[in-house]
Amino acid sequence: MQVELTVNGGSQRHDVEPRTLLVQFLREVVGLTGTKIGCDTSSCGACTVLVDGESVKSCTMLAAQADGSEVTTIEGLARGDDLHPVQASFHEEHALQCGFCTAGMVMATVSLLDEIPHPSERDVRLGLEGNLCRCTGYHNIVRAVLAAAEATR
Amino acid sequence: MIPAPFDYQRAGSADEAIAALAEHGDEAKLLAGGMSLLPLMKLRLATPAVLVDIGRVRELSYVRDAGDHVEVGALTRHRDLETSDVLAEHCAPLRTVASEVGDNQVRHRGTIGGSVSHGDPASDLPALLLALDAVFVVRGPAGERTVSATEFFRGFLETVLEPDELLTEIKVPKTPGAGFSYQKFQRRAQDWAIVGAMAVRNGGTRVALVNMGGTPLRAVAVEEALTSGASIEEAAERAADGTDPPGDIHATPEYREHLARVLVRRALDAASG
Numbered sequence: 001m002q003v004e005l006t007v008n009g010g011s012q013r014h015d016v017e018p019r020t021l022l023v024q025f026l027r028e029v030v031g032l033t034g035t036k037i038g039c040d041t042s043s044c045g046a047c048t049v050l051v052d053g054e055s056v057k058s059c060t061m062l063a064a065q066a067d068g069s070e071v072t073t074i075e076g077l078a079r080g081d082d083l084h085p086v087q088a089s090f091h092e093e094h095a096l097q098c099g100f101c102t103a104g105m106v107m108a109t110v111s112l113l114d115e116i117p118h119p120s121e122r123d124v125r126l127g128l129e130g131n132l133c134r135c136t137g138y139h140n141i142v143r144a145v146l147a148a149a150e151a152t153r
Numbered sequence: 154m155i156p157a158p159f160d161y162q163r164a165g166s167a168d169e170a171i172a173a174l175a176e177h178g179d180e181a182k183l184l185a186g187g188m189s190l191l192p193l194m195k196l197r198l199a200t201p202a203v204l205v206d207i208g209r210v211r212e213l214s215y216v217r218d219a220g221d222h223v224e225v226g227a228l229t230r231h232r233d234l235e236t237s238d239v240l241a242e243h244c245a246p247l248r249t250v251a252s253e254v255g256d257n258q259v260r261h262r263g264t265i266g267g268s269v270s271h272g273d274p275a276s277d278l279p280a281l282l283l284a285l286d287a288v289f290v291v292r293g294p295a296g297e298r299t300v301s302a303t304e305f306f307r308g309f310l311e312t313v314l315e316p317d318e319l320l321t322e323i324k325v326p327k328t329p330g331a332g333f334s335y336q337k338f339q340r341r342a343q344d345w346a347i348v349g350a351m352a353v354r355n356g357g358t359r360v361a362l363v364n365m366g367g368t369p370l371r372a373v374a375v376e377e378a379l380t381s382g383a384s385i386e387e388a389a390e391r392a393a394d395g396t397d398p399p400g401d402i403h404a405t406p407e408y409r410e411h412l413a414r415v416l417v418r419r420a421l422d423a424a425s426g
Contacts, residue, residue: 001161018161018204019194040154041192043343045258054232054261060191061262064161065184065208112257129342130256 003063007032008076018064022056023047025063026073034074034103038132045131048104048111049073055111057130074103077110086110086148095144097135105131109145118149156194163206167213167292167321173205174317175294183207183319185228185267188259213266213321216240223247225323227266231255234265244325246333246353250281253335256343266320269305272312272368275345277337279306280369284353284361287325293318306368331355334423336416337363340403347403350392350416352424360420365396365413372396375417385425389418 003020004013007030014029026032026049035058038046042060049058050072077084083091086109096102105128112119112127119127124145125138133141164170174181182201184190185208193199207213213228216237223244225234234240234251241248254260254268254277268278269289283302291298294317305312314320332354337346349363350372358379360372374391398409 017158019156019158021155024155040195042188042259043341045256048258051261055258056261057258060195061187062161062184062191062206064163065187065206108257111261115257126342127257130258132341 001064003067005063005066005068006070008072016063018062020063021059022049022051022061022063022066022071023058025066026058026071029063032073032075036100036103038100038104043132044101044104045108045128046101046104048107048131050107050111053111053114055108055130072107072110074106077106084110085151086113086145089144089148089151090141093140093144093147095136095141096133101131101133101135105133105141109148112145113149113152118153119145121146154195156191157197157200159194159201160203161206162203164210167207167210167319170205170207170210170319171292171294171317173203174319177203177205179316181205181316183270185264185270186230186262187267188255188263189267189271189273207319214264218243219324222327223325225265225325227269227320227322228264229266231260231263231265231268232257235260243327243329244285246281246285246328246331246335246351247278247325249333250277250335250351253277253337259343265323269323270312270314270320272306272308272310273345274306274309274366274368274370275364276369277335277346277349277363280349280361280363281335281351282323282325283369283371284351284359285325285328286359287323289320290322290324291318292321297321299324303371309367328353328355332424332426334420336420336423338412338416348398348409348412348416350413350420352417352420354421354424358421358424360392360417362392362396362413362417365393365398365409367397370396372413372417375421379421385418385421389414389421392417 036046038044180202213226374394378388392413393410
C-alpha cells in the first residue's frame, strides 16, 4: 500500500506492506537510523518519535496509521550545527552514557516540554516513565530536562 | 517482531467500520490506538486477516456533559481524558485513572474504547468503569444496544461484543464530591498493575480490583462489610474474598491476595481523607 508522510519536513511516499511498523519505515525505508529499536514491545521508549508533535513509540504503530502525518525523528531536531535546546542540555548535563536510549529520551522530552513547559522534577520523572535508561540512574537526565526547560524560560 | 500479513482498511466513520466487520466477520479486528492489539499481533498471538483502522473516526472522540452523566466517545484518547475540563468538574476519578494508564507515549495513542473492548483484567479503566456503574453503548448491523459494566466483561480478554459490533460510547455517572483513590502496585512506573485497588466513596462505597481474576472485579465482600459497619481495617481483610488471582512471573496468587488487602485498605483510607 502507498504510505505518504512528512518526515522531518520532507515528504516520504513509499509502497510498503500494511504490516510495516513506523520504526521500520523510518529506519529501513527512509534510512533514518537515529531512532532505535530496544525492547520492541513498547516498554523501553528507545523508538520514541513525534507524530504530529506528540511522542509515540514507533515500534507499536503501523506506518499506515501515520499516513498523512508529520513525523519528527532525532535527526530532525538540530538546525545545521546548532543543537536543539534539549539536545544541548543532554550534552551539557552529561545525560547519557552508552547513548542507546538517548534519541528516545530526547524525543520524549521535546513532547513533554511542549505539554508542560516548566515542569517540576516530579513532572519530569513521571513524564519520562515510558523511557528506560540502564546506565545513568536517570539523575542527569532529569537535570538535563529541567535545564532545557529553564533555558527556554 | 513484525505482525503476520493482513489486509488493511481505514474506516472513515462508525458505519463504515460496522460495514467492514459485517463483510469480514471473524477474520477482521478493529484497530483503534493499537496499544493492546499491535503487541499481540507482533507476538503472533493475534493474526487477523483484515485490520479495520478506526483511529481516525473523529465522530467517536469526545467528552461531553449529559446531565446526570458524562458521555465519552469510545475513541477518546487517554491523553484527552487526563486533560479534560469536563471530567475535572464532573468525574475526576476517570481523569485520574486515565493519567495512570501506561506512559505518555501510550496515552497519546491509546483509547478508552480500545482498553475496554480488549477486556484485560490488568487494565486500569475497566475496573473504574465497573466501580462507577458505567454503561456501554454498542452498535452493530441490527442497531444499537446498551450494556452495563457488570454485564460487559465475560472472561479473560472476553467481552459481550459480537464480532460485528463496535463499542461507540461509554456513559459514566457523575461523581461530584466523591472521595476517590487508585492504588496501583507495579514494578516499573509504566507497567500493568500487578494488583490495583480503587475506592469511590460517594455516600456508599464502591471498591474495584485490577488483575485479581479473569475480569475486572468488584470487591463485594469489602463493600458489604462497610455497609454493615465494619472499620476500614476489618473490611479490607475481605479484599481477596471471591477472587481468583493469576500466578505469573510477577507474583503468586497468595501474594496478589496480600496485595489486594493492603491496597484496598490504603485506597479506602485515601478516599476517606
